[in-house]
Amino acid sequence: MSNTRKAQNTIGTFIVNAYPAVPGQEKPGRNQFIRNLCLAAICFGFFMVILDTTVVDVALPGLQRQFGASIAELQWVVDGYMLVYAGLLLTAGALGDRLGNKRIFLIGLVLFTCASALCGIAPDMSLLQFARVAQGLGAALQVPASLALLNHTFPDARERDRAIGIWGAVAGIAAGAGPVIGGLLINVLGWRSIFFLNVPLGLAGFLLTWRFVPTVPGLPQRGFDPGAQVAGIIALGLLTLASIQGNAWGWNSLPILGALAGFIVAALLFLLIERSSTNPILPLHFFASPTFSAATTIGLLLNFAFYAQLFLVSIFFQQIWGYSALITGLALLPEGGVIAISSALSGKVTARTGPRLPMVIGLCIGGFGFWLMMLINSNTAYLLLCPMLIAIGFGISFTMPAMTTAVVSSVPRERSGIASAVLNTSRQVGEVLGVALLGSLIDVHRAFMTGMHVALGIAGGAFLLGAVLSFCFVQRA
Structure with missing residues (x-):
């Protein structure tokens, strides 16, 4: 052995023996x-x-x-x-x-x-x-x-x-x-x-x-179409590549335009293969569920706004306020610190009310946090920025567990793996698009603060759009 x-085996035996089962009467606490x-x-x-x-x-x-x-x-x-x-x-x-x-x-x-x-x-x-x-x-x-x-x-x-x-x-x-x-x-x-x-x-x-x-x-009987797999990997890979390298290579450059065109072709091919398949890897009928479609879209909007803000504010702290990398990380603690508390709270609220209410609340609070942050400038006191960071951190973390519950509860349990993959793919694409597109605004606008304010305004709009989608399409319970 x-x-x-x-x-x-030693660790497992120790822990299990610490909670022994009584024959015929298993302890609830042990489970x-x-x-x-x-x-x-x-x-x-x-x-x-x-x-x-x-x-x-x-x-x-x-x-x-x-x-x-x-x-x-x-x-x-x-x-x-x-x-x-x-x-x-x-x-x-x-x-x-x-x-x-x-x-x-x-x-x-x-x-x-x-x-x-x-x-x-x-x-x-x-x-x-x-x-x-x-x-x-x-x-x-x-x-x-x-x-x-x-x-x-x-x-x-x-x-x-x-x-x-x-x-x-x-x-x-x-x-x-x-x-x-x-x-x-x-x-x-x-x-x-x-x-x-x-x-x-x-x-x-x-x-x-x-x-x-x-x-x-x-x-094993679940579909695993090689053609659809290859098309899906190529589509996601090309979209991610274009998003990551768009600013460096130029959005009008031949490689980026080629990557975007290739993404469109590969995505269409993926949909055609899946639509004609008798046992697809991604059942397209999942998207007939308003809850599933809305929640995966909100996943994209959530990461699009949040990670763009994290990218921009990190640069703001270091280039405008002159913070070191370590001090920048510490300055972001109000945003990260509230996440643990509000995520756990979201789970409890979702268990009682369903996913819609915490999603709407979280997205509205986060959206207004982004818009309030448009007021900051190089002379703003850090303590005035803290409530805005807390609002954004609360917004994303109060929304995400409820959004995840909405997705996995809208599909059969045996397909929760692919449902989770769709949600996380949507979130990951949102992240790279947000950093690429909103991050580029600080280059488009000669004044850093102007570009950051425009980006934060768009990010807040993305959160509030997500709140509308949640209210209209996500199941109440």
């Missing part, structure tokens, strides 16, 4: 404890995935100094991860439904953890970029499977809503804490430490998942 298996371990296991992997979308940004100057990297090389340390992650989400969701979500989650967790270690020991930029691509593949395998596993582990609707609230809180904490954790680790231990951090987290997540997360049988 391997050392890993011995350790896994809840095991489900909480399942939730923790799933959240370990999800935390790492979200953390690595933001933590790397503060390491870029150190990478440039050590390797003499160009700006283009640094961009692909970030973009290589994002491109693979976004491009393969749909495929990963279909794989989970077909082969079993626990199996796919574990494969993704192992791949992500090993790729993180490889990032940490990378001797040059080429290997680091390759390892980041491998991280993106591991992330794509984990995220749809994690939500599908939650859906199966918590069959009771109220418990599931609360679990999704915690899952969303973990995502918010990871996104908000990324710059802070990165800044602290880099200042103390160097840039390699931000990747080595994932190794113990990944190992703990693997052991807990293997021992406690229930196995959900795959459905």
Whole structure:
């Protein structure tokens, strides 16, 4: 027996024996404890995935100094991860439904953890970029499977809503804490430490998942059209590439126009293949549900606005107010700090009222937070900015768990993997589009503040549009 298996069995035996079952009368607390371990296991992997979308940004100057990297090389340390992650989400969701979500989650967790270690020991930029691509593949395998596993582990609707609230809180904490954790680790231990951090987290997540997360049988009869898979990967990959490189290469340049044209062709081909398939990977009839269609659209709007704001405000803090990377991360804490509380609160409210009410409330508060931020300038006191950051952080985190519940509850449970993949693909596309399009406004307008104010106005409008869609189309309960 391997050392890993011995350790896994030892940990599992200790925890299970701590909550022994009485023959014929199983303790209710024991079941809840095991489900909480399942939730923790799933959240370990999800935390790492979200953390690595933001933590790397503060390491870029150190990478440039050590390797003499160009700006283009640094961009692909970030973009290589994002491109693979976004491009393969749909495929990963279909794989989970077909082969079993626990199996796919574990494969993704192992791949992500090993790729993180490889990032940490990378001797040059080429290997680091390759390892980041491998991280993106591991992330794509984990995220749809994690939500599908939650859906199966918590069959009771109220418990599931609360679990999704915690899952969303973990995502918010990871996104908000990324710059802070990165800044602290880099200042103390160097840039390699931000990747080595994932190794113990990944190992703990693997052991807990293997021992406690229930196995959900795959459905081999589910469709896995190779043609549709290839078309979907190409479409998402080209759209992400165009969004990432549009500002650098020029939106009117031949490569970007070609990528956008290729996206349109590949997306149409994907829809044609799926429409004619008797067993598609993505049943298009899901979109006949107003709740499913509205919630996935809101997912795009949510990330479009939030991550553009995070990008712009980070630049504002450093270029206009002269903050360091670490101080910038700390200055964003009011936004990230409220996320954990409001995500958990959203889960409880959703369990009582259904997803519509928390979505409308969160999107309205967040939208007004964006619009109030249009009033700031280089002379604004930081304390006046804090309530705006809190409003935006509350808005996204109060909305996201309810939005996730709306999506997974609108499809059959056995298809929750692909439903989760659709939602996360929509969110990921929204993120890259928001940073690319709204981020470009600070270049279009010679005055940085003018460009940022226009971008924040659009971001607020996106949130309020989402509130209207929620009120009109998302189910009440």
